[in-house]
Amino acid sequence: MLLLSVCALLAACSTLRIGYAQADTIAYWWLDRYLDFNAAQAPQVRQTLAQWQTWHRTRQLPEDIALLEQAAQDAAVDATPAQACRWWKTVQGRQESYLSMLAEPMAETLGSLDEGQLRHLQTRLDANNREWRDTYLRGDHDQRHRASVERVIDRADTLYGRIDSAQRRFISERLRSAPWDPHRWQQERLRQQQELVTTLHAVAAPGLDKAQRAGLLRTWASATVRPPDEAARQYREQLVRFQCELAADLHNRTTPEQREHAVERLQGWAQDLRSAAGAMAAAR
Numbered sequence: 245m246l247l248l249s250v251c252a253l254l255a256a257c258s259t260l261r262i263g264y265a266q267a268d269t270i271a272y273w274w275l276d277r278y279l280d281f282n283a284a285q286a287p288q289v290r291q292t293l294a295q296w297q298t299w300h301r302t303r304q305l306p307e308d309i310a311l312l313e314q315a316a317q318d319a320a321v322d323a324t325p326a327q328a329c330r331w332w333k334t335v336q337g338r339q340e341s342y343l344s345m346l347a348e349p350m351a352e353t354l355g356s357l358d359e360g361q362l363r364h365l366q367t368r369l370d371a372n373n374r375e376w377r378d379t380y381l382r383g384d385h386d387q388r389h390r391a392s393v394e395r396v397i398d399r400a401d402t403l404y405g406r407i408d409s410a411q412r413r414f415i416s417e418r419l420r421s422a423p424w425d426p427h428r429w430q431q432e433r434l435r436q437q438q439e440l441v442t443t444l445h446a447v448a449a450p451g452l453d454k455a456q457r458a459g460l461l462r463t464w465a466s467a468t469v470r471p472p473d474e475a476a477r478q479y480r481e482q483l484v485r486f487q488c489e490l491a492a493d494l495h496n497r498t499t500p501e502q503r504e505h506a507v508e509r510l511q512g513w514a515q516d517l518r519s520a521a522g523a524m525a526a527a528r
Contacts, residue, residue, distance in 0.1 A: 264520040268293040280364045285353050292349040299345065301521050308338075309514045316510035319403075320503055323495045328488035336469050343465035351457035357448045362441065369437050376433065380426040388426065392419055400494065403509055404502040411497055418490055423482050432476055439467060 263270065271293050275281070281289055311334065318327065380388065393416045400407050400415070407415075443464040447457045471477045498506070 264517055265524055268297040278365050278368045279357065280361050281353075282361075285356060288353045289350075292346070292353070295349065296346055300342070301524060304338075304342075305517060305521050309517050312510050312514035312517070316507045316514070319495075319506040319510060323492040325485070325488040325492045328491040328495075329484065332484055332488065340465055340469040343468065344462050347461035347465060348454070348458040351447065351454050351461060354444060354447050354461065355452065355454075355457045357444060362444060362448070365444070366441060369441075373430075373433070373437075377430070381430070389416075389419065392422070392424075396490075403506045404498055405505040407498075407502070411494065414497060415490075415494065418493070422490075423479075423486055428479065432471075432479070435473070435476065436468065436471075439464060 268290070272286075272290055275289060276286070315331070380391075382388070383391075393412070396415050396419065397407060397412060400411070443460055447460050452460075471480060
């Protein structure tokens with residue numbers, strides 16, 4: 245668990261080298277699935293994402309690689325909840341920065357969305373919500389607990405290699421006291437989605453200039469990381485504290501061999517990114 249949040253910053257770790265090199269294309273496909281860009285918008289979005297990737301590769305990627313290398317050093321020794329939370333805040337801050345960096349170049353395109361595209365977005369969100377309910381709200385309390393345990397175990401296996409039965413029992417027992425409530429989180433998801441739809445309607449309103457549209461998008465990006473609603477913000481902070489404690493306590497129960505596996509995995513991801521960046525620079 246500890247330091248896995250770094251992977252969320254950088255994309256799918258198992259295919260990191262390939263995924264990073266194609267990040268702009270993958271991001272376009274993902275956005276187009278939700279917004280169904282028209283013939284005029286599509287090349288604008290592709291160009292914006294390619295420019296963003298160039299900016300990230302030349303300006304931000306060295307810092308991301310350094311983060312992974314620091315994570316590899318930290319994985320070799322015991323951890324504290326405070327340390328895990330510092331990692332989370334670092335990832336959170338970079339997420340906001342990356343979204344904010346896209347606000348201005350995407351403002352013109354998002355300002356040209358029509359009602360049909362916004363309805364398409366809502367349809368896709370509704371489909372995602374049905375899938376989410378099927379994943380997180382299916383079955384009774386015990387079934388949902390077992391599913392949560394398996395998800396945490398799967399992430400832990402990714403970093404540490406296969407964890408043992410005692411570590412599995414620890415995860416299961418600790419998750420019984422987790423503050424995460426899928427019904428409450430579902431409401432938070434719906435609130436965030438409504439904020440997105442409302443923001444895009446506002447961005448597409450006539451009479452706004454590019455700076456005003458970009459400002460609306462930056463406000464939305466900030467709200468995705470730090471909800472303006474006090475109750476939502478406190479609940480998210482409660483969840484983060486619990487996850488930090490779980491991450492640190494699980495890490496401190498790992499064997500020397502598991503920590504060595506984690507160090508090698510993190511160093512490998514850093515090298516994958518370094519190789520991908522070098523190949524991309526050489527191709528230009």
